[in-house]
Structures are given as structure tokens and as C-alpha cells.
Amino acid sequence: MIEAQGLSKRYGDKTAVDNLSFTVRPGMVTGFLGPNGAGKSTTIRMILGLDAPTAGRVTVNGRRYAAHAAPLREVGALLEAKAVHKGRTAREHLMALAATTGISRRRVDEVIAITGLTEVASKRSGTFSLGMGQRLGIAAALLGDPATLILDEPVNGLDPEGIHWIRNLLKGLAADGRTVFVSSHLMSEMALTAEQVIIVGRGRLIADVSICELTAQSRRSVLVRSPQAGQLASVVAGPGVRITSAQTGVLEIEGTDTDTVGRLAAEHGVVLYELTALSASLEEAFMELTKDDVEYQAIATAGLAGSGRSTR
Amino acid sequence: MTTITTTATRPADRPIRLTQARVAYSEWIKLRSLRSTWWTLSIFAITTIGLGVLLSSLAAAHISKGHHLTAGQLVTLSLYGAYIAPLTIGVLGALTATGEYMTGMIRASLTAVPTRLPVLWAKLAMFALVGLIVSEITVFLTFGIGMTILGHVGAGVSISQPGVLRTVAGTGLYLMLTGLFGLAIGAVVRNTAVAISALAGIMLVLPVLTNLLPATWAEHFARYLPSNAGQAILAVQHTSGSLAPWTGLALFACYIAVIVAGAAVLLKRRDA
Numbered sequence: 001m002i003e004a005q006g007l008s009k010r011y012g013d014k015t016a017v018d019n020l021s022f023t024v025r026p027g028m029v030t031g032f033l034g035p036n037g038a039g040k041s042t043t044i045r046m047i048l049g050l051d052a053p054t055a056g057r058v059t060v061n062g063r064r065y066a067a068h069a070a071p072l073r074e075v076g077a078l079l080e081a082k083a084v085h086k087g088r089t090a091r092e093h094l095m096a097l098a099a100t101t102g103i104s105r106r107r108v109d110e111v112i113a114i115t116g117l118t119e120v121a122s123k124r125s126g127t128f129s130l131g132m133g134q135r136l137g138i139a140a141a142l143l144g145d146p147a148t149l150i151l152d153e154p155v156n157g158l159d160p161e162g163i164h165w166i167r168n169l170l171k172g173l174a175a176d177g178r179t180v181f182v183s184s185h186l187m188s189e190m191a192l193t194a195e196q197v198i199i200v201g202r203g204r205l206i207a208d209v210s211i212c213e214l215t216a217q218s219r220r221s222v223l224v225r226s227p228q229a230g231q232l233a234s235v236v237a238g239p240g241v242r243i244t245s246a247q248t249g250v251l252e253i254e255g256t257d258t259d260t261v262g263r264l265a266a267e268h269g270v271v272l273y274e275l276t277a278l279s280a281s282l283e284e285a286f287m288e289l290t291k292d293d294v295e296y297q298a299i300a301t302a303g304l305a306g307s308g309r310s311t312r
Numbered sequence: 313m314t315t316i317t318t319t320a321t322r323p324a325d326r327p328i329r330l331t332q333a334r335v336a337y338s339e340w341i342k343l344r345s346l347r348s349t350w351w352t353l354s355i356f357a358i359t360t361i362g363l364g365v366l367l368s369s370l371a372a373a374h375i376s377k378g379h380h381l382t383a384g385q386l387v388t389l390s391l392y393g394a395y396i397a398p399l400t401i402g403v404l405g406a407l408t409a410t411g412e413y414m415t416g417m418i419r420a421s422l423t424a425v426p427t428r429l430p431v432l433w434a435k436l437a438m439f440a441l442v443g444l445i446v447s448e449i450t451v452f453l454t455f456g457i458g459m460t461i462l463g464h465v466g467a468g469v470s471i472s473q474p475g476v477l478r479t480v481a482g483t484g485l486y487l488m489l490t491g492l493f494g495l496a497i498g499a500v501v502r503n504t505a506v507a508i509s510a511l512a513g514i515m516l517v518l519p520v521l522t523n524l525l526p527a528t529w530a531e532h533f534a535r536y537l538p539s540n541a542g543q544a545i546l547a548v549q550h551t552s553g554s555l556a557p558w559t560g561l562a563l564f565a566c567y568i569a570v571i572v573a574g575a576a577v578l579l580k581r582r583d584a
Contacts, residue, residue: 049426050419051583066426070328075423083420085346085411092345093420099338100424101330140420144328 006056016042018203024181029174031194032183039203040183041080044152072101072144078137080152086126090136115139130157148179167193187286201290221254222261225274232270332430339434356400357450360393367392368458372465383469384548390458391483397490398515405494406507413502422584443491448484455480475548482545499575515539538567
């Protein structure tokens with residue numbers, strides 16, 4: 001469980017994280033989404049105590065991260081920037097980290113095996129590819145068999161096989177009842193692994209919703225093909241309904257659903273050739289949410305951020 | 313996925329907990345697992361012994377021509393390599409601290425030890441231990457070889473002569489402290505190039521620059537410089553221009569303590 005309250009970080013007059021509050025719950029993968037530069041890495045560094053918040057606080061399992069007696073046992077973290085001395089072998093790197101908390105050599109070998117690094121464990125990490133480096137970072141995160149995992153952009157640099165592996169690993173860790181917090185700038189990636197997503201833009205919370213809710217709340221529209229398109233348009237028109245027509249006889253109607261359109265068409269004797277529900281992909285929903293300042297403020301005040309929390 | 317939890321279901325051999333002793337062991341693993349450690353320590357031992365052999369041989373040749381050198385001069389000559397130690401063991405000390413920042417390893421280290429200060433204490437303790445062992449072995453070897461060479465012309469100085477054991481053992485201590493001086497500077501500036509420049513500047517250039525000062529000033533200030541204070545221990549006989557051997561070494565240690573205190577404050581306050 002990770003709880004952030006009013007978390008802020010300013011560098012001079014630049015605000016990297018702005019009054020961010022959220023809760024990451026155990027038992028599922030929570031995505032931390034936002035475009036590059038949205039403050040995701042800074043937030044993660046504040047959770048781990050690497051950066052001190054300018055305001056607010058963040059706890060892991062009820063305490064500040066640094067206040068835990070065995071930090072590696074509480075949280076395993078993969079940081080975005082490589083945090084490895086290139087001159088050390090993978091095993092020595094892990095041994096040095098494990099030693100701080102009395103984690104056994106056997107566990108070091110275990111995480112090496114889990115991450116598929118057995119063959120290269122005795123090679124200096126400076127020779128590693130980006131993907132291997134990423135695996136070494138994940139091995140370090142798993143060392144303490146932690147209750148909470150925080151991974152910053154874990155799929156970066158992984159090949160398709162590696163990406164598949166990390167998805168299953170994350171799901172498995174969450175299924176064990178752990179808290180799994182994964183940052184990404186790719187909605188499509190999160191759609192495949194996360195149940196809940198916390199979306200940030202320019203350091204502010206845009207949304208804290210489940211993937212299901214996000215899908216439901218994303219822009220939906222209805223595609224209608226009718227010889228009486230003009231008549232239908234006047235029938236369905238109303239507040240909140242937006243109608244566009246890309247070609248004669250075809251309407252795209254936003255702000256309503258297929259049931260309503262079908263019923264109205266029948267009531268007014270309008271012939272329909274086609275009636276299709278169109279839903280924007282999550283990727284589009286995410287783009288829409290993070291498009292610009294004005295838009296995300298509008299959506300946030302419309303209650304999207306609030307509804308995410310109230311439905312749980 | 314079962315492999316991930318094997319440790320959790322197994323009773324722990326010892327409690328999984330962060331302790332200062334464990335952090336010190338972690339720092340030992342870090343120190344020993346870098347090739348640069350062994351390279352630099354080898355270069356340190358070779359230059360110290362090599363310079364001792366060279367200068368002892370030159371002194372022996374000098375003596376065989378009928379010149380006279382005091383026992384104190386001979387001991388100092390044989391241990392002369394200590395003067396260039398900032399460039400070897402001092403640099404290793406600096407690298408021990410800056411290497412973490414230059415590679416990003418510091419983020420992993422501080423994630424493992426979020427209380428931060430134990431990392432600094434552990435680094436200092438491990439470096440002091442390793443540095444002292446290597447330095448003492450090196451200086452005693454250097455002294456032994458130097459005196460063997462000088463023994464051929466009948467000028468060997470015995471370790472039992474007044475002040476000699478103190479000089480030799482003290483030189484080892486000074487060398488270890490030089491390493492800690494480098495480490496402390498590295499921990500403050502967090503950048504290898506800056507740390508080495510600062511180290512060489514303070515230890516090698518500053519004492520030379522004091523020669524440019526008016527003689528009366530130089531006399532007053534020069535002895536209190538970190539280098540000159542620390543090197544007071546290298547003289548068998550105490551001269552008027554320098555501090556007493558142990559006073560000088562203590563002052564050198566104080567300089568280090570002040571820089572370490574600064575490093576501790578910065579480590580606690582700065583974002584990693």
C-alpha cells in the first residue's frame with residue numbers, strides 16, 4: 001500500500017509534481033501513466049526517499065520508506081535511470097545490495113535465475129544491453145521478496161519476449177497479494193497489465209480510475225447510415241449531442257448511444273441501414289485526457305478523478 | 313511464479329534487517345568487486361616501494377662516495393613515495409565516493425539504505441581498514457627493502473632507533489588518512505574530475521604556492537596546511553618549521569573530520 005497526500009516537488013520555479021494524492025492498493029497492478037515529463041519518475045523518487053518532497057507526504061505500508069527496519073523487504077524498486085556501477089558483475093551488484101539487509105546469497109542466485117541472468121551473472125554490467133540492464137534492475141527489485149514493487153518504465157529496452165515475461169511477472173506478483181506500481185507513458189502497455197491507472201500530466205493528477213471505468217468513460221459515439229440522415233439528425237439533436245457527417249447519408253453522433261438512436265429512429269419512422277457503437281481505444285482516451293492543460297482541468301473538475309475513488 | 317516466493321515461505325536464517333555492520337559488509341563487497349580498487353592499490357604499493365628503492369639506491373651510492381646522511385634523512389628518503397600518495401591512494405578514496413554518483417549506483421545504494429548516513433560511515437570504515445592494512449604493509453616493506461639496500465654500504469637504519477618505528481608506522485597511518493581525505497572530498501563534490509583536481513590542488517599544489525607568499529607568512533601558515541600537517545609524521549626528527557608529528561597527523565585528521573561532516577550534511581539534505 002502506497003499513500004501519497006498532497007505530494008509536491010518544485011525545482012526552483014518549475015513544479016515537477018503538484019499536490020498529488022493517490023493510494024496504490026495491494027493485490028493488483030496499478031499503472032502510473034503520463035506523458036514524458038509528467039512527474040512520474042520524480043514521484044517514484046519521492047516514494048523511495050531519494051528526493052525530498054517540497055510539500056506533502058508519502059508512506060509505504062503506513063510509514064515513510066526510510067523508517068522501515070528492512071527497506072528492501074518492504075519495497076523493491078526499479079529506477080528509470082540505470083543505477084548500477086558498470087565495473088561490477090551482476091552477481092556482485094546484487095550481493096552488495098543484498099548484504100545491507102542480510103539477504104542470503106541463495107536469494108541472490110534465485111533472483112538471478114528468475115530474471116534469466118544466470119549465464120551473464122559473472123559478466124560486468126557495463127557490457128549489458130539495455131534489456132539485460134533492465135532485467136538486472138528487476139532482479140535487484142525482487143531481492144528482498146518485497147510486499148511492494150515500484151517499477152519505473154520496466155518494459156523500456158526489453159525485446160518482445162522480455163515484455164511478455166515482465167507482464168506475466170507483474171500479474172503474478174499482484175496475484176500473490178503484493179502492491180505493484182508500474183509507471184509507463186504507454187497506455188496500450190498498461191491496458192494489458194494494469195487494473196487501475198493513476199494518470200498524471202504536468203505533475204497533476206488527471207485521473208485515478210480502473211481500466212474498466214476508463215473504457216466506459218472514454219468518448220463514445222454512434223455511427224449511423226440512413227437514407228433519411230437529415231431527418232434523423234434533427235430528431236436526435238439535443239443538449240450534449242454532437243453530430244458530424246463525413247459523407248452523405250452517414251452520421252457520427254456523440255453524446256448518445258445506439259439504443260437511444262435506434263428507438264428515436266423507430267418512433268419517427270426513419271429507416272436505418274447501419275447502427276454501430278464506436279468506442280475510442282484506451283490509447284485515444286489517454287491522449288484525450290493528457291492533451292493539454294485546459295482539457296485535463298475540465299475533465300478533472302467534471303468528476304472523473306473523484307469518481308474513480310468513490311466507486312471502490 | 314512459485315520461485316519468487318520461496319524465500320518468503322522459508323524460515324529466515326537470520327532476521328532480514330538493515331544494520332550498520334551489514335552496510336559495512338556491503339561496502340566491502342563494493343570495494344573488493346571493482347578492478348580499479350586492486351589496480352590503484354597495486355600502483356600505490358609499486359610506486360611507494362619503487363621510489364623507496366630508487367632513492368635508497370641513490371643514497372647508498374652517495375654514501376659510498378664518502379658523503380654523510382643522517383639516519384632521519386635516510387628513513388625519510390626511503391619513504392619518499394608517501395609524498396605522491398595523494399595521486400594513488402587519495403584518488404582511490406575519491407573514486408570510492410564519486411564512482412557511485414558517476415554511475416548512478418548511488419540511487420540503488422540509497423534505496424537499499426534510505427537512512428543514508430550508514431553508507432557514508434561504512435565507506436569510511438571499510439576504506440580506513442583496507443587502506444591501513446595495505447599502507448602499513450607497503451611502508452614496512454618499503455622501509456625493509458630500503459634499509460637492506462643501505463645496509464650494503466653500512467648505512468642501514470634500525471627500526472629500534474629513536475623515532476624510527478613511529479615514523480614508519482605513522483607514515484602508514486598518514487597514507488590511509490590521505491585515502492580518507494580523497495574519499496571525503498569525493499563525497500562532497502560527487503564528481504571524479506572535480507574531486508581529483510581538488511585533492512591534487514590541496515595536497516600537491518597548495519604547499520608549493522605558499523613559497524610565493526612572503527617568508528614570514530609562509531612560516532606561519534604553511535605548517536597548518538593539510539598536506540604539511542599530515543606529513544609532519546614523515547620526519548624522524550621534529551623540525552621547527554613543522555608541527556609535532558602526532559599533532560600534525562591529528563590536525564590532518566581534523567581536516568578530514570570537517571569535510572566528512574560537510575559530506576554527511578549534504579548526503580542527508582541533497583536529493584540523490
